[in-house]
Amino acid sequence: MSIRHWPQGERPREKLLAQGATALSDAELLAILLRVGTRGMSAVDLARHLLAEFGGLGRLMNAGLPELAKHKGMGLASYAQFAVVCEIGRRVLGEELRQQTVFDHPQRVADMLRLQLGHETVEVSLALLLDTQNRLITQIELSRGTPAENTVYIREVVKHALLHHATALIVAHNHPGGSAEPSSADLAFTRRLSEALALVDIRLLDHFIVTSLQTVSFAQAGWMPSLPTG
Template sequence: MSIRDWPASDRPREKLLMRGAAILTDAELLAIFLRTGLPGRSAVDLARELLTRFGSLRALLAASQREFCSAHGLGQAKYAQLQAVLEMGRRHLDEDLRERDSLSDPSAVRRYLQARLRGLDHEVFAALFLDSQHRLIAYEAITHGTIDGASIYPREVVKAALRLGAAAIIFAHNHPSGIAEPSAADRILTDRLREALRLVDVRVLDHFVVGEGRPVSFAERGWL
């Protein structure tokens, strides 16, 4: 049966308009994105099959272009559309941080960093450069790949902070393994960066490690 023949209260799009997006299942949300199904299968049926194949909605959203396009019912156009949707979400979070004190709402910082870093298959060490009111000036990825003390130069971070006129910084990096527990090397590197930035009166407010679940905060653990 086509979704058009379903009662209006059961159709994903109508449910969203009447009751809000939060009420929908992952399959229903994905069905709205897909718009159409395949012969003999509704968009909801196809969405359920895709969720089973990829394991979860987040895994599907984080799939590489090759993995995504190899699934029956998807393709280059859908991949491009999905990437545009994800980027709009990231930019929305970016604008949100630019309008508020980052320290007043650490949950907003966590959401932003998760959108940027979670699910990547390689390590990225990044920084949120903040003004004197702790509002976002810029997000910059400092290095990609395996992170260690030799790959991150404090002087380059200092130069970036001065170039942007930053008064404070929040560092972040991801663990592709999904385990967000900071290492001893993470703490040593953070201390080196904090000492270098202290010389130019730039405060290090926090360092988040992003993995599965809630990102770990150095500040909350009393390490800053």
């Protein structure tokens, strides 16, 4: 049955207008974006099918064109729509972070990092450079490598921080393999970076590990190094 034949209160668009977007399921939200289904499938049916095939909304929205086009009803137009939605989300979160104290909103930082890094198939490292109020000055991509190899030079991080007059920073990288547990190299890098930044009076506030399913904060997990004072 086509959505237009459903009771009005059960149609995704009417439900959104009456109850707000948070009342909609993932499939209903996606159906509004898709607008139409395919032969024998309503937009909601198609949305449910795609969510099951891709294993969730995040993986579907970040799918590449070749992968998306394998599915009936999906093509260049759908890929463009999904890419635009994801990029708008990134930019909205970025604007909010620039206007607010970043370190007071770790979940908002985590959300932005999930949007940016969660879909990456290679390891990518970022730095968020912060001012004296812990507001975002700019974001720097530090490195991009293969799934098994990614090198971040500590002197480059310090150079970027000094160039932008940052007084604090947050670093993040993704684990394409899916595990959010830090490796011994991750822990060692965090300590060495924190020590190097301390020499020029810049604080390392946090280090995030991002996967397609979660974002983990070193600070919240108790993994940040304790540096000597005085």
